[in-house]
Amino acid sequence: MEEKIALFTIFGGTGDLARRKLYPSLYRLYKKGFLNKKFAVIGTARREWSDEYYREIVLDTIADLTESKEDALEFASHFYYQAHNVTDAEHYSTLKQLSKKLNDTYQLEDNHIYYLAMSPQFFGTITEHLKDQELISDTGFNRLIIEKPFGHDYESAATLNEQIRASFKEEQIYRIDHYLGKEMIQNISAVRFANTIFESMWNNRYIDNIQITLSESLGVEERGGYYDTSGALRDMVQNHILQVVSLLAMEPPIELKDEAIREEKIKALRSLRIYSKEEVQKYFVRGQYGASTVDGVTSLDYREEKNVAPDSTTETFVAGKVLIDNFRWAGVPFYIRTGKNLRQKGTQINIQFKSMPLNLFSDDHTEALEPNVLTIYIQPTEGFSLQLNSKKIGPGLETELLNLKHKNSAETSSNSPEAYEKLILDCLNGDATNFTHWDEVAQSWKFVDVIRDTWDQETPEFPNYPSKSMGPVCSDELLEKDGFKWFWNPKSN
Ligand code: BG6
Numbered sequence: 001m002e003e004k005i006a007l008f009t010i011f012g013g014t015g016d017l018a019r020r021k022l023y024p025s026l027y028r029l030y031k032k033g034f035l036n037k038k039f040a041v042i043g044t045a046r047r048e049w050s051d052e053y054y055r056e057i058v059l060d061t062i063a064d065l066t067e068s069k070e071d072a073l074e075f076a077s078h079f080y081y082q083a084h085n086v087t088d089a090e091h092y093s094t095l096k097q098l099s100k101k102l103n104d105t106y107q108l109e110d111n112h113i114y115y116l117a118m119s120p121q122f123f124g125t126i127t128e129h130l131k132d133q134e135l136i137s138d139t140g141f142n143r144l145i146i147e148k149p150f151g152h153d154y155e156s157a158a159t160l161n162e163q164i165r166a167s168f169k170e171e172q173i174y175r176i177d178h179y180l181g182k183e184m185i186q187n188i189s190a191v192r193f194a195n196t197i198f199e200s201m202w203n204n205r206y207i208d209n210i211q212i213t214l215s216e217s218l219g220v221e222e223r224g225g226y227y228d229t230s231g232a233l234r235d236m237v238q239n240h241i242l243q244v245v246s247l248l249a250m251e252p253p254i255e256l257k258d259e260a261i262r263e264e265k266i267k268a269l270r271s272l273r274i275y276s277k278e279e280v281q282k283y284f285v286r287g288q289y290g291a292s293t294v295d296g297v298t299s300l301d302y303r304e305e306k307n308v309a310p311d312s313t314t315e316t317f318v319a320g321k322v323l324i325d326n327f328r329w330a331g332v333p334f335y336i337r338t339g340k341n342l343r344q345k346g347t348q349i350n351i352q353f354k355s356m357p358l359n360l361f362s363d364d365h366t367e368a369l370e371p372n373v374l375t376i377y378i379q380p381t382e383g384f385s386l387q388l389n390s391k392k393i394g395p396g397l398e399t400e401l402l403n404l405k406h407k408n409s410a411e412t413s414s415n416s417p418e419a420y421e422k423l424i425l426d427c428l429n430g431d432a433t434n435f436t437h438w439d440e441v442a443q444s445w446k447f448v449d450v451i452r453d454t455w456d457q458e459t460p461e462f463p464n465y466p467s468k469s470m471g472p473v474c475s476d477e478l479l480e481k482d483g484f485k486w487f488w489n490p491k492s493n
Contacts, residue, residue: 001032001033001034002034003033003034003035003036003037003038004029004034004035004039004425004428004429005038005039005107005108005109005111006038006039006108006111006112006113006141006428007039007040007041007042007099007102007103007106007108007111007112007113008026008039008040008041008042008113008115009041009042009044009095009099009112009113009114009115009135010022010041010042010043010044010115010117011044011045011084011086011114011115011116011117011118011122011126012044012045012115012116012117012118012119013042013043013044013045013054013081013117014043014045014047014049014057015045015117015118017117017147018043018117019057019060019061020061021418021420022115022117022420022424023058023061023062024061024062024065024418025418025420025421025424026041026075026424027062027065027066027072027075028065028417028418028421029421029424029425029428030075031065031071034425034428037106038106038107038108038109039078039106039108040078040079040080040102040105040106040108041078041079041080042080042081042082042095042098042099042102043058043079043080043081043082044081044082044083044084044095045083045084045118046083046084046085047083048083049081049083050081051079051080051081053081054079054080054081055076055077055079058075058076058079059072059073059076062075078106080098080102082094082095082098086118086122086125086126086129087122087125089129089132089133092129092130092132092133092135093133095133095135096133096134096135099112099135108140109139109140110137110138110139110140111137111140111141112135112136112137112140112141112142112143113143113144113145113427113428114126114130114135114142114143114144114145115145116144116145116146116147117147118147120146120147120148120149120150120151120160123146123160123163123164124160124163124164127144127163127164127166127167127168128163128166128167130167131166131167136167136168141172141430142168142172143172143173143174143427143430144164144168144172144173144174145174145176145423145424145427146164146173146174146175146176147176148175148176148177148239149230149234149235149238149239150175150239150436150441151441151445152229152230152234153445153448153449153452154442154445154446154449157441157442157445158442161438161441161442170437170438171432173435173438174423174426174427174432174435175435175436175437175438175441176423176435176436177239177240177243177434177435177436178419178420178423179239179240179243179244179419180243180419180423180434180435180436181418181419181420181421181422181423181426181434182378182379182419183382183408183413183416183417184376184377184378184379184382184383185243185244185247185378186434187376188244188247188248188349188376189247189256189261191374191376191384192248192252193252193256198374199252201353202328203328203329204328204329204330204331204332205354206353206354207332207351207352207353207354208332208352208353208354208355208371208484209332209333209334209335209352209482209484210248210332210333210334210335210349210350210351210352211334211335211336211337211349211350211352211486211487211488212241212244212245212248212334212335212336212337212348212349213336213337213338213346213347213348213349213350213486213488214236214240214241214337214338214347215337215338215339215342215343215344215345215346215347215470215490216338216339216340216341216342216345217341217342217343217344217345217468218340218341218345219289219299219300219302219305219316219340219341219467220302220305220308220316220340221305222306224305224306224307224308225307227308227314227316228307228308228309228312228314229314230314231314231315231316232286232315232316232317232318232338232339232340233286233315233318233448233451233452233455234448234452236318236338237318237320237336237338237448238444238445238447238448239436239444240338241336241338242269242272242440242444242447242448243265243436243440243444244349245268245269245272245322245324245334245336246265246266246268246269246440247265248334248349248351249268249271249324249328249329249334250264250265250267250268251264251267251268251328252264256433257433258431258432258433261433262432262433262437262439262440265437265440266437266439266440266443268324268326269439269440269443269444269447270443271324271325271326271329272322272323272324272325272443272447273322273323273324273325274446274447274450275450275451276450277450277453277454280450280451280454280455281454283320283321283322283323283478284318284319284320284321284451284455285318285319285320285472285474285475285477285478286315286317286318286319286455286460286472287315287316287317287318287339287462287463287464287465287471287472287474287475288302288303288312288313288314288315288316288317288460288462288463288464288465289301289302289316289317289339289340289341289463289465289466289467290302290462290463290464290465290466290467291304291463291466291467292466292467292468292469294467294468299341299467299468300467301463302314302316302340302341302462302463303462303463312462313459313460313462315455315460315462316339316340316341317337317338317339317340317342317465317471317472317475318336318337318338318339319335319336319337319471319474319475319478320335320336320337320451320478321333321334321335321336321478321482322334322335322336322447333482333484335478335479335484335486337471337475337486339465339471341467341468342468342469342470342471343468343469343470343490343491344490345379345380346377346379346380346381346488346490347377347378347379348375348376348377348378348488349375349376349378350373350374350375350487350488351373351374351375351376352371352372352373352484352487353371353372353373353374354371355368355369355370355371356368356369360397361389361391361397361398361399369389369399370387370389370401371387372386372387372388372389373386373387373487374386374387375387375487375488377407380413381407381408381413382407382408382412382413382416383405383406383407383408384405384406385403385404385405385406386403386404387401387402387403388401388402388403388404389401389402390402422434423435470486470489470490
């Protein structure tokens with residue numbers, strides 16, 4: 001195992017993301033030997049913390065993962081805290097001194113990873129200061145990891161990008177979309193490019209429609225303040241869902257390396273049909289959850305959630321039909337849906353193949369056979385299934401459905417590295433495959449902006465779906481109009 005060498009500077013070092021994801025991921029990398037002696041972490045935030053206190057917090061976040069106390073203490077000893085006001089130039093000089101010191105102590109070869117795990121409004125300010133106060137080294141590598149959201153529309157994203165690009169080159173920027181770190185999202189390429197039976201049929205001659213569902217069973221919980229200004233379209237569609245669409249729709253890359261894959265993803269995103277207002281009204285629907293009581297458990301109305309406006313028109317559910325205007329996909333709808341407070345937590349992709357031209361198993365040959373459906377289970381279950389028709393055992397020629405299933409065992413799934421762990425390791429390796437390039441961000445915003453603009457001109461009648469359902473009726477109608485239905489329809493418990 002090759003040891004990676006770097007100084008991590010985490011802006012937002014006291015925050016939720018750092019505690020829940022970053023420190024445990026760094027620890028796992030440490031346990032696996034990717035990080036060993038030559039790494040250090042500076043946590044920065046406004047609060048005045050000592051190194052000791054910071055290390056206590058870090059130890060707390062990895063408590064469930066540690067087997068030996070010495071080991072955990074050794075790991076935490078690489079962590080340093082620096083109180084920091086991101087707008088104050090002087091603070092960057094202090095940060096620089098600490099960086100230099102740690103660089104010498106741990107022999108870090110001037111390799112820097114700057115992780116912006118905080119409010120995006122400061123991204124531009126921070127990167128500008130990092131450059132002006134000369135924290136970007138000439139000798140080692142300088143990589144910038146940025147959390148979402150990257151802008152709230154195309155224009156704001158472009159402005160932010162310009163600000164950041166004044167200090168970092170595109171190839172130094174790692175825009176996080178944590179879905180790209182998920183095991184089964186990375187498996188989409190294997191399903192497609194390692195299996196003749198699928199790739200040869202991966203087009204509009206054989207596929208009828210593709211369905212992508214990112215269903216969440218929780219409401220907005222503590223994040224009402226952020227979510228109410230964002231909504232499901234910006235929170236989930238612009239990034240995660242369109243990334244999944246691009247991986248499913250792209251042409252085979254010439255190799256499975258970052259530039260080659262990215263080229264194809266960008267081409268796929270460029271082929272998305274940007275809708276007119278009329279098309280938005282036809283092809284996209286939204287919803288907001290209302291109160292409900294299921295199995296004795298009562299869920300709040302979205303408008304009653306903490307930090308949500310009592311007359312909020314923010315959507316907590318989106319379903320839509322995405323069209324890709326290229327030779328491979330012309331005429332194949334990609335149906336997408338995502339929502340909060342739905343019946344079940346689960347992410348899955350259903351690829352529905354075209355039905356047989358006629359049904360030899362029915363008397364008049366007209367009653368359609370069930371289609372073959374390939375399902376990729378992303379989470380919480382990881383695996384695949386393939387729905388097939390088979391002859392029922394016994395006399396006659398009646399058919400029945402059977403399902404070939406492979407599910408990763410609980411042990412495999414629990415041992416598969418967490419998304420953040422993989423993404424941090426990718427960044428240490430200088431591999432940007434599973435991060436979002438600016439061209440992808442730009443194209444996704446262009447697609448989403450017209451939907452947002454159209455919706456912002458009308459007042460929706462919310463709430464329109466009860467919590468713990470699978471969304472509003474208009475979501476089912478969207479597919480019914482085309483003669484389809486949602487393949488995944490989890491029943492209530
Ligand atoms: C985040 C969104 O990007 O993804 C959240 O901001 C959402 O609102 C989360 O809950 C879902 O991620 P996962 O990995 O739980 O599907």
